[in-house]
Amino acid sequence: MIGAAIRTRIRTAICGSFILLSVTTAGGAGDCPATGDTVVIATIGDATSMIPMITSDTASHEMSAFCYNGLLKYDKDLSLVGDLAQSWRISEDNLTITFYLRQNVRFHDGQPYTAHDALFNWRFMVDPATPTGYSYDYEQVAEAEVLDDYTFQVRYAAPYAPGLASWTLPQMPRHLLEGQDPRQSPLSRHPVGTGPYLFRQWNPGESLTLSYNRDYFEGRPCLDAVVYRIIPDLATIFMELSALGLDWSTLTPVQYQRQANSEFFQNNFNKYKYLSSSYSFIGWNMRDPRFQDIRIRRAMSHAIDRREIIKGVLLGMGQEATGPLKPGTYWYNPNVPRYEYDPQKALQLFKEAGWELAPDGRLRNAGGDPFDFVLITNQGNTSRQNAGVFIQYRLAQVGIKVDLRVIEWTSFLQEFVNQRRFDAVLLGWTIPPDPSPSLYSVFHSSNRDPGKLNITGYASQELDALLEQELKVLEQTERKVLHDRIQEIIARDQPYTFLYLPQALPIVHRRFQGIEETSSGISHNFIRWHVPQEQQMRPYIFMER
């Protein structure tokens, strides 16, 4: 149990029959300069279940992640590396993936983790009785089998590029879940996994406590316990931080730039920032003939000042979006057509499309109709609502009257977005580490039907072909070429006016050491966070209940 951690990270350049190896030597407490202390984390919502794959809320996924491992995981650069699988191999024909599992991994209850568990987890995901929304990736697997206790193999019917990434699936214990209704299973209230932290206690709506797993295969995590406190109100969270009742939370841009700048905060906390994996956009409904005209959509993109929105709404804590992928990641293509703020150019484009500024300051067509439209957005995202006001103001300057309407989430989806009853919609998407399936759902023309995700009704044969091709290519550089082209086409056609990516703004108490700030966040090496003995604030007292 000694020795420094040797981590050989290998990019997920998947091709031919290379054996990809990710060696991680398990370390003992020796990896921790100090052990002990508790981190108290604020969350605005409680988890719904500790079986993550049957939930859709962030809290459930985030909290249960401490208890579970996948076969693979993303490292700090968002490349796939082994987790419970020590290595994996993709066959020549790109159809079969073989996982070579770590040996001597045990669940929290002492039972060994084997390939039979891996097989069970696949079966669980494709079982019609499992109430999950995430079965699609696993249904692409034609056949899965256990070769021996530590070798697990899946075979796809056709090459499926996002397949590998789907094996980050949290591995549930077969011996506790098999043959059970997952919603009735005790696991949903009391997770038993292989992860770095053990479940201790859950007071619904109030708090959730986890304590360290001394037998974790990557070595004991340094912090003794993790406590989530559920505090739905952002102002209260800030008060708790001010009273040192919390160690880790996320700030709003105003809190980050103004309130948390006091001497007290500088002495007690470290603030971090990284680009979040989501972007906000305006989707133009192309069932409306006005927005079908590419000149109009480009004109809109020129008429809106993104920098101003970032400055005014996010207080500078964000970045302009140029397309649907995250700047700074492998897949992102910066060389796409950009639409600088230029009202003159916008007016020029409107004019070409038959809309001119009338003497009364309104944009009108030959028939004298004014260019008015309704922009809808969902309730609950304050930045987006505020951005709507900036958009309203800038479009008014080119003679367009925008009605901004904020609607409760479920009604917003059911009555407006899914039914396509809108002129333009202000919304956001998250950007998953592997972008393929979501780009396909959002921009492929087959997904235009009501209820599906191509909400603008955008259809481009050129893009469709690329998206289809991309799903079948596994070779990384080849995929990158296709993705670059996809981003160019989307930027050219502007089905969306891409607005911004907000920054995530976490704040952590100063006593925590070993935090690595990367472009993907700060939590990837959480198990190595530690607090020097003399600075520890919250000793965790173990109590059997």
Added chain:
Amino acid sequence: MILYLCKRLLMMLPMLLGITLVSFAVIQLAPGSPSDLMVDMNPQVSDLARERLHKFYGLDKPVLEQYWNWLKNLAALDFGQSFAPDGRPVWDKIVERLPITVSINVLSLLLTFLVALPLGVYSAVHRGSWLDKGITIFVFIGFAAPTFWLALLAMMLFGVHLGWLPISGIQAMNHDALSWGGKAADYASHLFLPVLLSSFVSLAGLSRYMRSNMLEVIAQDYITTARAKGLRERAVICRHALRNALMPVITILGLSVPGLIGGSVIFESVFAIPGMGKLFYDGVMARDYPLIMGCLVLGAGLTLLGNLLADIGYALADPRVRREGR
């Protein structure tokens, strides 16, 4: 009296049935369904998964059939299972939230009565005095100021600057390690601000009510008689006036019964209290039909019960009501 009670109890049944029917219908009318939260706007969801989820929750059946099934379960006192992914029985979810909500509400109701009644009586007796005016301004500040704002100010003062009280939640992290007395003190310190503030905001209503009742009674002839026969002012007010002025307060008490299990979402969110208000609100947002119905039935049942209790209280206090009932 017993006949009167039976009659009233029987009347409650169709009423309750009507309430559930209307509630069920209204929930169905709200756009969206429970499975939406799981599948909508999620690029990884296939149509097949969508259909499966729909079927899983029994949403593919006609609404009337859904209602009938729900009603059958209710008859066996089964509130059904939540549509949330944890699928826990609705009753369990409600029960784990009830104690904290009820204790805060009972405590604040007690505190409100304890403070508002004397304030009201005093204002009435010294009507027009400076103190009367001062009290009026004080209670109306409580009535008018937004609760969450007052709460945040109080947290800032007592929690951050003075450090006397915890800011949010209902128990300290080391709660389980505390002695019995320590636990009680821990709860008390956590509940102090919520109880104080929720009483403060409801002072206005009750004290004004008490004041106007009292004024009305004082103007009655029998008070003049009492004074005329030479009783001391104290006896006139406490024995003759107050008792009669308290009568309508019984109604208010009765009406407060359903309020005991209800919580305010804003209040609970600000203080991070896992109470009924937040449970119900989250249920509505997630379109968790069984949970919504469970909360509504409980609320409706308690409202009816409260009305009944108020009537019984009246009957006990006022013989005329008893006779009418016969």
